[in-house]
Amino acid sequence: MLNIIGLGYIGLPTALIFAARGIEVVGTDYNETLISKLKKGELTFEEKGLAELFNEAQQKGIEFTTDYLKTNMYIITVPTPYDKVTKKIDPAYLIAAVNSILEVCENDSIIIIESTVSPGTIDKFIRPIISEFINQTNQTIHLVHAPERIIPGDMVHELANNSRTIGADSYEVGEKVAQLYQNITSGEIVITDIKTAEMTKVVENTYRAINIAFANELAKIADYDDMDVYEIIRISNMHPRVNILSPGPGVGGHCIPVDPWFLVGDYPLLTPLIKEALDINESMPAFVLKKVSQIMKEKNLNDFTKVGLYGLTYKANVDDVRESPTLQILELQEKFLAHPLKTYDPWVKEQVAVNQYFDFAEFLNGVELVVIMVKHDHIKESLEHLKGKIIFDTQNTIPASDDYILYKL
Template identity: 60%
Template sequence: MVNVIGLGYIGLPTALMMAAHGVKVIGTDYNKELVSTLNAGRTTFKEEGLDELFEKAVELGITFSTEYQITDTYIVSVPTPYDEESKKIDAKYVESAVSTILEICPKGAVIVIESTVSPGTLDKYVRPLMIRKGFIIGQDIHLVHAPERIIPGNMVYELLNNNRTIGADDKEIGERIKKLYASFCNGDIVVTDIRTAEMTKVVENTFRDINIAYANELAKICRSDNMDVYEIIRIANKHPRVNILQPGPGVGGHCISVDPWFLVGDYPGLANIILAARKINDSMPEFVLERIYEIMKEKHMTDIGRVGFYGLTYKEDVDDMRESPTLQMLESMEKHLCGNLVKIYDPFITNDVVPNQLHNLDEFLNSVDLVVLMVGHSEIRQNMDKLEGKIVLDTRNICDMEGVYRL
């Protein structure tokens, strides 16, 4: 049996996928309300294919509990934030989960850390914890790192098809965990050492962050000299060895916007390009605000209450708001005492999380003159005609109407 610890955006789909492919799974989370919802037969967030996966997993026997289980295999999938000041990883949730496991696990159990961590985290925090509790690593307990590689909006497909990395001290243990993931994963599964696995995952997300930062810096350069950054990127990408991503209002989510900071925090003075990229991407919400004020001045708008932000999530067609550029913008506006004046709407966020949040597209559009497209949800892509007559700032380059403002 596998006990999956942490039933959030990564842990729940992983637990369901294993259970749906014949692995006996019990999912554990300290959040009693979350566990109650799952035991009542409902998923806790929206994701294409997740409900169907949930039904199959329940049919094959998955259960959910707030209690850790006595078993031979644990998968830890808990948050790994970073310290805002030092930029180093905050491993408290991983430490807490492992500590609780060590109180009940039988001799020879395997603890798999799925949470994304900075290189050396398991050496700095997890191994010392095991030793302090009297465990001999490699005999009494086995440690593995299998970093997740999925993204909200495409989780089910990516769980099935993405390549995976298994980091282990003992190759035999690594092969055992590889077999577990191979129960559902069709991608290549590489077995390596733990530190390499830690570094590989962080490097992957940092690469994308740097590429996005390049696009965002190009957007700023082009805006300063009245050039079309989208046309420039489109033409540049015709070169066979060039693949520039699209600029946007910022980088959100709990991977690309977080993981690069691990390297900045752990390798100060060395991670210079990474630090510059982080600063560029973190500056984009403020850049969007500057564009809004420029447009308002040009259009002689004086009422910030007639401005509306379409989208609260960090990417299209998901309900994940973690590190959302829109929330970053609202936080910045609050410093100027106007963050509670703009109208907000997102079809995926049905509960009120910010002031002036509306829950109907037509109501939202009728209440504003300037629409800022922060997220390219399918809903707005399919209703572009409703933007006729509005001033539109398109931060995602999805609207082809005449007169639309862009980054």
């Protein structure tokens, strides 16, 4: 039986897919509200294909509980934030989860850590706990790191198809865990050591952060000297070995703006490029705000109540608002005691911002400048509502039209 600890954005779909593929699964989370929702058959967030997967998992008998199960196979998917000051990983959730597992687990258990961790975290913070436990009990416990790569918005498909990295102390344990993951993915499964697995996950997200930063820097150059960054990127990408990403209003979510900081925190003298890239990405919400004020001046708009931010999530067609550029803009405004701009997001049903609207028409009412922060399909399908408005499209989402005045990043 498999016990999955932490049923958030990663843990829940993981638990569901294992159960749907016929593995006996119990999902554990210490959040009682979350567990009672899941027990009632209610999903805790929206994601393409998740409801269907939930049905399949329920039919196969998945269980949810706040208790840790006595078994011999665990997957941990708890948060791994970083300390905003030191930039180092905060392993507190992980340590707490491991300690709780050790109170109940069987001899010869495998503890698989899926949470993203900085290289060396398992050796530094988890292995000592396990070693002490082994000394005291004479039991055997195996540690494995199996980082997760799935992208919100396409999680179910990626869970079933992405290749996986399994970091283990021995090939035998790695192979056993690889066999477990073969139940859910058709992707290649690579077995390596734990520290390499830790590093590859952080490196993957750092690669993305640096490439996004490059696109963002190009957007700033193009803006300064009146060039079209999208046209420049489109043409440059025709080169067979060039693939520049798109600029944007900032980087949100739990991974790309967070994980690269682990490297900066642990190797400050060796990471000037990574630090610069992260700083560039973090400067984008302020850059958007500056452009908004420029557009307002240009269009003689001197009333902030006539400006609305469309989109509160950190990416398109999901309901996850963590670290989102729109929330960063609102935070910036708050710092300067400015009245928060109107916001609206078709995916966000809970109040996450002060001046948030839940009806698109009400949001648009009185708004002359709409700032598109998120590329939701909804806005592409709502172009007729934008007639007569000034649009600042920070995501290159909508086409030029005589119906509205369009500014881009």
